[in-house]
Amino acid sequence: SLAKAEHACSDVFYHASDKIIASMDEFDATAISKTLWAYAKLGESSPELFDAAADVLIERLDEFDARATTNLIWSYAKIGHTAPKLFEAVADKVIENIDTYYSQDLAMAVWSYATLGYSTPELFNAVAAKAIPMLEAFPAQSLKNLLWAYAKSNNRSLDLFDAAIDTVTNKIGLFKSQELSNTLWSYAKLDIAAPGLFDVAADRIIKILDKLNVQGISNILWSYAKLGHDSPELFKAASVKIIDNLDDFYAQALSSTLWSYGNIGRPSPELFAAASDIVINKLDTFNEQSISNTLWSYARLGEKAPELFDAAASVTIGKLDKFKPQALSSTLVSYAKMGHASPAFFDAAAEEIIKKMSSCNSQHISTTLWAYATAAYPSPALFDAAEDEVLKKIDTFSPLAISNTVWSYAKLGYDNPQIFESMSKASLDNMEAFTELDLSMTLWAYSMIGHTSPDLFDGAADEAMKKLETFNPKALSSIVYAYAKIGHSSSDLFDAVAAEAIKKAGNFGQQSIANTMWA
Numbered sequence: 001s002l003a004k005a006e007h008a009c010s011d012v013f014y015h016a017s018d019k020i021i022a023s024m025d026e027f028d029a030t031a032i033s034k035t036l037w038a039y040a041k042l043g044e045s046s047p048e049l050f051d052a053a054a055d056v057l058i059e060r061l062d063e064f065d066a067r068a069t070t071n072l073i074w075s076y077a078k079i080g081h082t083a084p085k086l087f088e089a090v091a092d093k094v095i096e097n098i099d100t101y102y103s104q105d106l107a108m109a110v111w112s113y114a115t116l117g118y119s120t121p122e123l124f125n126a127v128a129a130k131a132i133p134m135l136e137a138f139p140a141q142s143l144k145n146l147l148w149a150y151a152k153s154n155n156r157s158l159d160l161f162d163a164a165i166d167t168v169t170n171k172i173g174l175f176k177s178q179e180l181s182n183t184l185w186s187y188a189k190l191d192i193a194a195p196g197l198f199d200v201a202a203d204r205i206i207k208i209l210d211k212l213n214v215q216g217i218s219n220i221l222w223s224y225a226k227l228g229h230d231s232p233e234l235f236k237a238a239s240v241k242i243i244d245n246l247d248d249f250y251a252q253a254l255s256s257t258l259w260s261y262g263n264i265g266r267p268s269p270e271l272f273a274a275a276s277d278i279v280i281n282k283l284d285t286f287n288e289q290s291i292s293n294t295l296w297s298y299a300r301l302g303e304k305a306p307e308l309f310d311a312a313a314s315v316t317i318g319k320l321d322k323f324k325p326q327a328l329s330s331t332l333v334s335y336a337k338m339g340h341a342s343p344a345f346f347d348a349a350a351e352e353i354i355k356k357m358s359s360c361n362s363q364h365i366s367t368t369l370w371a372y373a374t375a376a377y378p379s380p381a382l383f384d385a386a387e388d389e390v391l392k393k394i395d396t397f398s399p400l401a402i403s404n405t406v407w408s409y410a411k412l413g414y415d416n417p418q419i420f421e422s423m424s425k426a427s428l429d430n431m432e433a434f435t436e437l438d439l440s441m442t443l444w445a446y447s448m449i450g451h452t453s454p455d456l457f458d459g460a461a462d463e464a465m466k467k468l469e470t471f472n473p474k475a476l477s478s479i480v481y482a483y484a485k486i487g488h489s490s491s492d493l494f495d496a497v498a499a500e501a502i503k504k505a506g507n508f509g510q511q512s513i514a515n516t517m518w519a
Contacts, residue, residue, distance in 0.1 A: 013044040021052045029063035032056070033071045040075035050076060054083040061093050066101045069093060070108040077112035087113065091123040098130050106131050107142035110149035119153045128160040135167040143168060144179040144186075151186035161192045169197050172204050180204065181216040181223075188223035195229060202231040209241045217242065218253040218260075225260035235261065239271040246278045254279065255290035255297075262297030272303040280311045291316060292327035292334075299334035306340065313345040320352040325364040328353060332371035339375075346375065350382040357389050365389060366401035366408075373408035383414050394422050399434040402427055403441040410445035420451040427456055431463045439464055440475040443482035452486060461493040468500045476501055477512040477519070484519035494519075 020027075020035060027035065036053060039046055057072065064072065073090055076083055094101065094109055101109070106127050113120050131138070131146060138146065147164060150157050168175075168183060175183065184201060187194050205212070205220060212220070221238060224231055242249070242257060249257065258275060261268050279286070279294055286294070291312055298305050316323070316331065323331070332349055335342055353360070353368055360368070365386055372379050390397075390405060397405070406423050409416055427434070427442060434442070439460055446453055464471075464479055471479070480497050483490055501508070501516060508516070 013039060013042070013046070017046040017049040021049055024052060024056050029060065029065075029068055032060075033064065033068040033075075036075035037071050040078035043079070045079055045081070047081065050079065050081040050083065054086040058086055058089050061089055064093075066097065066105045070101075070105045070112070073112040074108050077115040080116070082116055084118075087116070087118050087120075091118075091120050095123060095126045098126050101127075101130065103131070103134060103138040104142050107138065107146040107149070110153075111145040114149035114152040119155065121155065124150065124153065124155045124157065128157045132160055132163045135164055138167070140171055140174040140176070140179050143171070144175070144183045147186040148182050151189040154190070156190045156192070158192065161187065161190065161194075165194045165197050169200050172197075172200055175204070177208050177211040177216055178213075180208075181212065181219045184223040185219045188226040191227070193227055193229070198224065198227070198229045198231070202234040206234060206237045209237060212241075214245065214248050214250070214253050218249075218256045221260035222256050225263040228264065230264050230266065232266065235264065235266045235268070239268045243271055243274050246274055249278065251282055251286040251290050254282070255286065255294045258297040259293040262300035265301070267301050267303070269303065272298060272301065272305065276305040276308045280308055283311055283315045286315075288316075288319060288323045288327045292323075292331045295334035296330050299337040302338075304338065309335065309338065309340045309342065313342040317345055317348045320348055323352065325353070325356055325360045325368075328356075329360075329364045329368040329371065333367055333374075336371040336374035341375070341377075343377070346372065346377050346379070350379045354382060354385045357385050360389060362390075362393050362397040362401045365393075366397070366404040369408035370404040373411035376412075378412050380414070383409065383412070383416075387416060387419060390419055391422055394426050397423075397426055399427070399430060399438040402430075403434075403438040403445070406445035406449075407441045410449040413449075415449050415451070417451065420446065420449065420453070424453040424456040428459050431459050434460075434463060436464075436467055436471045436475045439467075440471075440478040440482070443486075444478055447482035447485035450486070452488070454488065457483065457486065457488040457490065461490040465493055465496045468496055471500065473501070473504055473508040473512045476504070477508070477515040480519035481515040 017039075024032070032053060036050065038044075039049065054076075061069070069090060073087065076086070091113070110124055110127050113123060127146075128150075135143070143164065147161065147168075149155075150160065172180070180201060184198065187197070202224075209217075217238060221235065224234065239261075246254075254275065258272070261271065283291070295309065295312055297303075298308065313335075320328070328349060332346070335345070350372075357365075369383065369386060372382065402423050406420060409419060423442075424446075443457065443460055446456065460479075461483075468476070476497055480494060483493065497516075
């Protein structure tokens with residue numbers, strides 16, 4: 001009764017737990033289920049009671065019907081109390097009696113397992129199979145809980161999510177703001193595209209924006225950005241709401257929101273300008289990934305914020321040891337793309353990367369080196385330290401990583417014969433995967449550093465001729481410039497480039513014309 005009335009009375013619950021434990025055998029299934037439900041409903045934690053109940057319940061599960069069973073595991077999930085053996089036994093019971101479970105029971109069951117981190121594939125498979133034919137019977141809240149559970153457990157049940165699209169779309173007006181936010185998040189979390197649903201949802205969200213809290217807005221925009229589903233009207237309307245409530249945004253929500261605009265490529269100068277001061281004031285509460293994502297967003301959209309980048313550099317230097325290689329390399333790239341000089345940060349970051357070099361993968365290494373080269377900030381110690389890791393991991397370098405690496409060495413004038421020779425062999429092994437940009441950057445690097453590699457240039461010529469239609473004027477001029485600069489003759493390539501250049505002559509800039517004619 002206290003729980004039903006939502007009347008907290010901790011002393012009563014605390015003193016009652018010992019009595020309940022002592023007389024647990026006298027409780028029938030309904031009484032046990034209601035008791036645990038009451039504790040969970042009011043957030044009254046009693047580890048001893050829940051542990052004692054779990055031991056008793058395993059032996060008495062046959063007494064519980066579907067609703068009592070789901071109420072039982074909901075209580076454990078709601079209070080955050082793990083009970084692996086009990087949940088294992090309950091999973092078997094649910095699977096065995098799945099036909100007796102209604103929509104709310106099914107949703108509550110998987111929600112409880114997901115909340116406590118129990119993936120239990122057999123249970124989730126059985127629930128999906130049962131739920132799909134009866135999705136229309138699911139209320140909006142149960143639909144949200146069902147889909148959220150699969151997303152939280154990383155259980156990518158395509159049949160379930162595909163089947164749910166029409167149901168969610170048809171019931172979109174019945175979803176409360178938080179329910180809709182969690183549902184869209186579930187699709188995005190599992191990378192399941194649902195364009196029709198997201199289009200209809202955008203119209204609904206715009207109408208209920210005032211009812212969404214900070215987390216709801218952040219999750220919704222993240223979902224659209226994660227799936228690459230652009231909705232100009234939604235992002236525009238959301239920016240007005242966000243600007244009016246920026247003070248309420250905590251670090252993770254603010255970072256995620258800005259990342260969403262950056263990832264979808266949706267400029268919002270007013271939002272980013274207003275957010276800059278808020279971010280600066282709250283920088284001490286930003287973790288490493290939030291700092292990295294925020295700066296990346298500004299750089300991605302070209303939104304200049306020099307004060308923010310200065311402040312972020314100072315804060316970042318103090319917590320560099322907490323940065324993972326990915327976040328650190330992304331942060332450096334942001335400074336480089338924005339052309340924002342920060343010598344102290346780049347010096348400190350180089351020292352930190354050298355310490356963590358062995359844990360860097362090919363992408364981390366190549367993008368980090370690219371950032372230093374793009375910023376025209378020499379770091380001999382960093383480039384020397386990178387050599388061993390590049391050579392060890394050469395087989396893992398993608399065409400983009402190869403081109404970025406050799407370009408970076410060449411751009412800063414670091415001649416490293418071992419790097420260039422190894423990259424040449426790696427390029428030849430994967431030449432078909434090189435894009436026009438990869439090819440032009442790679443060949444430019446070899447020509448600028450003066451590293452002759454006849455096999456590489458012969459192989460690149462053959463590959464380039466297959467793809468010349470995709471080359472823009474800058475890439476066309478860059479590739480013939482590289483051959484001429486290194487002195488490597490390839491008449492077939494030059495004839496093919498000439499023919500392609502004539503087709504695209506109207507798009508050539510002055511520098512591209514000059515480089516092509518010189519070559």
